Amino acid sequence: SPVTSVSSTDIRCNVGGTKGVSGLCPITAGDNVTVEMHAQPGDRSCKNEAIGGNHFGPVIIYMSKVANAQTDAGAGSWFKIDEEGYNPTTKKWGTDSLNANCGKRSFKVPSTLASGDYLLRAEAIALHAASSSGGAQFYMTCFQVTLNGTGKATPAGVTFPGAYKASDPGIMINIYNAITNYVIPGPAVYKG
Numbered sequence: 001s002p003v004t005s006v007s008s009t010d011i012r013c014n015v016g017g018t019k020g021v022s023g024l025c026p027i028t029a030g031d032n033v034t035v036e037m038h039a040q041p042g043d044r045s046c047k048n049e050a051i052g053g054n055h056f057g058p059v060i061i062y063m064s065k066v067a068n069a070q071t072d073a074g075a076g077s078w079f080k081i082d083e084e085g086y087n088p089t090t091k092k093w094g095t096d097s098l099n100a101n102c103g104k105r106s107f108k109v110p111s112t113l114a115s116g117d118y119l120l121r122a123e124a125i126a127l128h129a130a131s132s133s134g135g136a137q138f139y140m141t142c143f144q145v146t147l148n149g150t151g152k153a154t155p156a157g158v159t160f161p162g163a164y165k166a167s168d169p170g171i172m173i174n175i176y177n178a179i180t181n182y183v184i185p186g187p188a189v190y191k192g
Contacts, residue, residue, distance in 0.1 A: 002126065002137035006164040006171070012074035013121065013142035020070040020144060027120075029149025030111030035061070035122040038103045039139060050103030051095045051139065055126035056175055058085040058184050059094030061107055062121040065154050069117035069144035078121060079157035079190045082107035085170070086182035095124050110192025112151040120145050121160075125185065131174035133166045155190045163187070 003010045012018060027033050037059075038050045061082035066072035082105070084094035098105055105122065123140035130136040163186050164171055170185040 002139055004134055004137055006138075006166050007161045009161065011138060011140075011164070012160040013119070014140050017140075017142055018073035020072065022070060024069055024117065024144050024146045027109055027145050027147055029109055029113045029115070029147055029151050032106050032108050034104050034106040035120070035143060036103045037098065037105065037122055037124060037139070037141065044103065046102040049099040051098055051124050051126065054128045055095060055124070055137065056093040057095050057125040057127040057136075058083060058170065058182075059098055059105055060123045060125070060184065060186060061105065062123070062157070062186075063113075064119045064121070064157065065114065066117050066119055069119055069146065072117075072119060074119055074121070074142060074160065076159070077157035078160060078163065079155040080186050080188065081110060081190055083184050083186075083189055085184040086179055088180050088182070095126070098124060109147070110151070110153070110190060111149065112153040112192035113147055113149060114152050114154050115147055115149050118145050118147055119143070125171070127173055127175045130172055133172055136166075136171045151192070153192055155192070158187055
């Protein structure tokens with residue numbers, strides 16, 4: 001289910017998402033990683049849209065360095081590593097790309113990151129009802145990963161809640177009006 005309050009701790013890793021599970025996904029700094037997101041639990045069919053029902057909006061990927069990804073609640077610092085918003089030329093959203101790729105989003109993990117445990121937060125923001133405060137719907141999940149590499153960087157970031165305001169121009173927006181410049185919520189992407 002979507003989170004609609006930017007001030008709720010559910011904005012971190014979704015409802016019930018502060019409890020880790022056993023297991024870690026190994027990833028390597030500098031490699032491409034693919035996450036998969038679907039609105040309906042258990043529905044991975046490519047015949048259905050991953051984020052359907054006119055749930056147009058950006059897709060954003062964050063990471064947070066943690067001591068233990070299996071137990072961390074996501075209260076630490078998050079830095080953005082990937083994003084796709086709105087292209088006014090094609091009139092396509094990040095969620096359109098997600099749907100075209102069967103719910104998959106691929107991105108490069110910065111090569112400069114320090115090794116260790118991270119939470120990786122994948123988010124789609126549905127803006128179909130976002131013309132008033134509290135109308136945006138946040139769909140996110142957190143993956144528990146162990147990063148291997150030779151980098152040393154531990155980028156500064158933002159906290160959830162705190163990274164977004166309900167009045168941010170990329171969150172409270174009428175997407176049915178002409179859009180010439182969509183501002184993706186959150187900080188700039190860390191390039192490393």
